[in-house]
Amino acid sequence: MTSLDDYNFELSEDDEYYQFVEDSDYESDYSSGKVLKVDESFQGSDDLRLRYKSLSTNELYDDVMERVEFVRTITQLSTDSMIILLRLYGWNEEKLLEDYTENPSEILEKGGLIVPEHCKKRDLTDKPHYTCLICCDSYSKVPVFRMECGHEACINCYRTYLTSTLKKPKAPTCMSCHLSITSSDIDRIFGNKEFSKKHICLSFETFINKHSKNYKWCPYTGCGNIIYSNNESTLNEMLKRHKIPEVECSNKHAFCFYCSTEVHTPSDCKIAQYWIQKVRDESTNLNWILNNTKPCPFCGTSIEKNGGCNHMTCQSCHSEFCWICDGKWAIHTDNYVCKFQNEKKDNTINKSITKRFTDGYKMFIVHENSSDLDLKLAGTIESKIFTLQKELGISWIEGQFLSESIKILLHGRSVLKWSYAIGVFCDPSHNLTHILEQNQTMLSNAVESLSLKIQIKDPKVLIKSKAEFHDASSLVNGRVVALEKCCQELLIKGICKLEAI
Amino acid sequence: MSRIVKEYMGLQKRLQTPEFSWISFLAPVDDDDLSEWVCRFQGPSESPFEGFELGLNITIDLEKYPISGGPRVLFEPRTVAHPNVKWDTGEICLDLLKDAWTPIYTLLDVVGAIRDLLADPGLDSPLDLDIAQIYDADYEAYVQIVRYRLEEARLARV
Structure with missing residues (x-):
């Protein structure tokens, strides 16, 4: 049973990550960057207030893309490759950068980004009289997507396949080997940008879990809004003073940012x-x-x-x-x-x-x-x-x-x-x-x-x-x-x- | 849908080849319904399963197969004692049947992978902890249990 003596409010999970964030320069650079146009939301009675902003999944997407761009400047990889690697690492940028600097080719291999050399580039072309190896259907003419590894399938199979991989945290791969399918490939296969975005948005579950110190899902059923706050010192101070870090998402759902439960005034979080x-x-x-x-x-x-x-x-x-x-x-x-x-x-x-x-x-x-x-x-x-x-x-x-x-x-x-x-x-x-x-x-x-x-x-x-x-x-x-x-x-x-x- | 029909059509011919001589039977329960299949095959040689015939019940979700999901495969319940098989239900813990499934695999690949699993259990993720422990601690005892159980099942079938 817990006693008041160990009444400290460090999140036990993610502690390690949290330490890391504090030490890493670019994170703080990033944090003070333009993403932090945080609303001046007042909170609590006294002088203490938690700065936060409410994001929809779309807004979070934009934030995350900015984040991707930032990490990209360090690794000099393409945006597509960066997204794949970050998804592979469950959006843990520090770990990825650390491993990447140590052994870039191993990480690229893991991410299915090493493309066999001297091969025909991946393409989506119409093929006449084609029998797809996956669905075994014969077409008089059908667009066929082919990867560098030579594995190919008709566009219908690819669409079904990509839809079914939607919920997996990792980026989708070729049906027959480990070569990764990038966001631009997905865009080409579906003919619009919506789908690759959906793919990425669904992996935000892991993103938010990884950054649970700063991001919280609105706990209301079916809401899907996200609260972002990097105001950790205030948060800790509030908890010390038995105040409740109450936040409200853009759907007007109020909840406690620390516990992710209903507002429990006047009880403190502990x-x-x-x-x-x-x-x-x-x-x-x-x-x-x-x-x-x-x-x-x-x-x-x-x-x-x-x-x-x-x-x-x-x-x-x-x-x-x-x-x-x-x-x-x-x-x-x-x-x-x-x-x-x-x-x-x-x-x-x-x-x-x-x-x-x-x-x-x-x-x-x-x-x-x-x-x-x-x-x-x-x-x-x-x-x-x-x-x-x-x-x-x-x-x-x-x-x-x-x-x-x-x-x-x-x-x-x-x-x-x-x-x-x-x-x-x-x-x-x-x-x-x-x-x-x-x-x-x-x-x-x-x-x-x-x-x-x-x-x-x-x-x-x-x-x-x-x-x-x-x-x-x-x-x-x-x-x-x-x-x-x-x-x-x-x-x-x-x-x-x-x-x- | 079409894919499972194609597989079915080519299947009998492939089963005749020496490569698949160990499969004694693989066919749908009912020719008009390709979602329920039965398979009988010989246990892999140089394993405790050698000399026994094993039965599999295969369910295929025709809506999803093969792109969004593979077949659901169970051993006949209470026949196979194996670290990766649930004794009471016959459930098999095999990555190919779960996360590692890709549309490139066929029913024959699945049955082959299950046969390989019998000879070479994955001890890092056992379904049946007791059997896994026996396998680890006393291989001879494991062999005896497996064969006793199979013999029991064979007698029950007769």
């Missing part, structure tokens, strides 16, 4: 990663919590939670109860917060570690599920605004308070959720831990009441309570700031420690 791991390990035991249905505590009917709030009403026996403690709702007088969960906590100060984890995990999951449901609710917001426009003649701009509120709600839930991860690792006897719990209760309070408002269906009631929306939203915002501050303090003062568990 705790978030440990938490995620722990949850993964333990979730099999705690799976029942994940279950979205619960029997009604009064009549036993299975109930699915389909709204964000914890106030449940059984459709079968009409009894009202609290989702968190299963108690009667009537005793929950304090603005939709479940005090009884907290009371239980107070009674057992010397709770076992597992119990603390289980409780924290339960709350984490409750808010995660609620936030999923809120997210679904958010999907209906646009149509709600549309109804407002249609039925009450409210302008679109005026209806925007709904979208704003849902954004604030989701943010509040996320902060609340991750604060439970911190809570688990805090010294339970410390006063600040109690303050944290109070802050959690207050935020939870605020979030639940906002969530309840957003669920209002009647457009007239909605527009009437606009002011209330505003109040509830700013309350959530205020609570979020307070909770974040509290967590920050817990982390900095070392009250929240991983060895606590």
